[in-house]
Amino acid sequence: MSDADQTRPAPAETARGPVIEIRGLHKAYGQLEVLKGVSLTAPRGHVISLIGSSGSGKSTLLRCCNLLEDSQQGEILFEGEPVKWRGTGMARAPADRAQVTRLRTNLSMVFQQFNLWSHLTILQNVMEAPVQVLRRNPAEVEARARALLAKVGIGDKADAWPAQLSGGQQQRAAIARALCMEPKALLLDEPTSALDPELQQEVVKVIKDLAGEHRTMLLVTHDMRLAADVSDHVVFLHQGRIEEEGAPAQLFGAPRSDRLRQFLSATMAE
Ligand SMILES: Nc1ncnc2c1ncn2[C@@H]1O[C@H](COP(=O)(O)OP(=O)(O)O)[C@@H](O)[C@H]1O
Ligand SMILES: [Mg+2]
Numbered sequence: 001m002s003d004a005d006q007t008r009p010a011p012a013e014t015a016r017g018p019v020i021e022i023r024g025l026h027k028a029y030g031q032l033e034v035l036k037g038v039s040l041t042a043p044r045g046h047v048i049s050l051i052g053s054s055g056s057g058k059s060t061l062l063r064c065c066n067l068l069e070d071s072q073q074g075e076i077l078f079e080g081e082p083v084k085w086r087g088t089g090m091a092r093a094p095a096d097r098a099q100v101t102r103l104r105t106n107l108s109m110v111f112q113q114f115n116l117w118s119h120l121t122i123l124q125n126v127m128e129a130p131v132q133v134l135r136r137n138p139a140e141v142e143a144r145a146r147a148l149l150a151k152v153g154i155g156d157k158a159d160a161w162p163a164q165l166s167g168g169q170q171q172r173a174a175i176a177r178a179l180c181m182e183p184k185a186l187l188l189d190e191p192t193s194a195l196d197p198e199l200q201q202e203v204v205k206v207i208k209d210l211a212g213e214h215r216t217m218l219l220v221t222h223d224m225r226l227a228a229d230v231s232d233h234v235v236f237l238h239q240g241r242i243e244e245e246g247a248p249a250q251l252f253g254a255p256r257s258d259r260l261r262q263f264l265s266a267t268m269a270e
Contacts, residue, residue: 017080018043019185019216020065020107025074027057027064028090034060036240037074042185045214049227049248052237053263058220061237062187065218066107067100078103079184105133108178112190114170116162116177122149123158126177134181141180148176152206168199172206185216192223224267228252236260 020042027035034057042048050058063069065076067083070093076083083103086095094100116125126145130136149155152172154165162170171191178186191207192200204226210217211230221227227234228248235245236257244257255261 016044017077019079020218021075021077021080022061022065023075023077025061025064025071025076027060027069027071034240035064035071038237038240038242039074040235040242042216042218043232044184044216046232047211047215047217047219047230049231049234050218050220050237051222051224051227051234051263052243056237057240058237059189062109062189062218062220065187066104066109067094068104068109070094078106105129105181106184108181108183108186110171110174110178110186110188110191112194114162114167114174114194116170116174118162121159121161122154122165122173125162125173126180129177130180130182145176145180148179149173151209152176153202166199167195168202171195171203175203175206175210179210185218186210188217188219188221190220190222192221192226222267224252224264236263238263 018041020040022038022040025035025038026033038061040048040061050061052058060069064071072089072092084095084099085092087093117128120128123142123145126148127138127141130141131138146155146158149158152175154169154172157165157169157173162173165173188207192203195203200223204223207219207226208230219227219230231248233245234248234251236243236251238259244251244255244260251260252264255264
């Protein structure tokens with residue numbers, strides 16, 4: 001088998017299309033237009049990073065992807081399947097509950113503030129959704145959960161409470177929890193921003209490992225080095241529009257727009 005054959009996806013995979021595709025998405029909170037026609041594609045196995053100033057709409061875009069937020073116009077496709085809507089404009093909402101659940105359980109989210117359950121141990125946190133939501137076999141989920149905790153370097157913390165862990169360890173537990181759902185993509189919203197610099201690196205390492213395994217990820221980050229290192233494609237959002245996008249070498253090495261140049265010099269100066 002040639003190298004080309006090995007890297008080409010099987011026909012069944014291609015048929016399903018990108019994991020996530022967003023076409024011309026518009027989203028407003030009341031009078032405030034937050035997304036003004038954003039289009040984005042996350043092909044299987046790719047890491048797409050979203051960068052931009054605070055308030056540019058990055059979190060909103062992630063939350064629209066897994067339907068935590070409604071949107072008023074534009075399409076969202078999961079593995080080529082368009083989200084079904086009822087109503088239009090401000091009254092638009094997903095029409096098919098089963099579809100929403102399927103999409104949400106396939107796009108696991110990792111938040112800046114970890115959001116672990118404080119009354120559950122680390123192991124219970126990781127097992128909770130696969131057992132309670134997906135009704136998977138607890139023994140199998142436990143084996144997978146323990147393996148994932150070991151993979152993110154906290155195999156010895158399974159029986160600890162979240163409050164007993166450092167922020168970096170809690171965030172790695174949150175990533176293990178997201179992975180235990182066996183999602184088609186991970187959506188990470190500033191996963192390192194709440195951490196002290198020395199703890200950020202342990203989370204960065206986990207994200208780099210996942211990128212190396214060709215996990216599909218949508219990554220919102222302030223860490224330009226991380227975005228440059230792991231991304232296949234970088235999207236710069238400015239006031240709810242894509243101002244510039246491209247390969248990391250292009251975006252960081254030869255930014256074209258003034259706004260991106262300004263943003264990068266401001267971020268690098270931090
Ligand atoms: N639930 C909400 N209600 C009203 N306005 C919101 C809400 N969430 C976010 N916004 C506003 O939407 C804009 C984009 O926010 P956000 O997507 O969080 O940006 P970012 O993640 O890029 O910092 C901001 O002006 C923010 O104040
Ligand atoms: Mg945000």
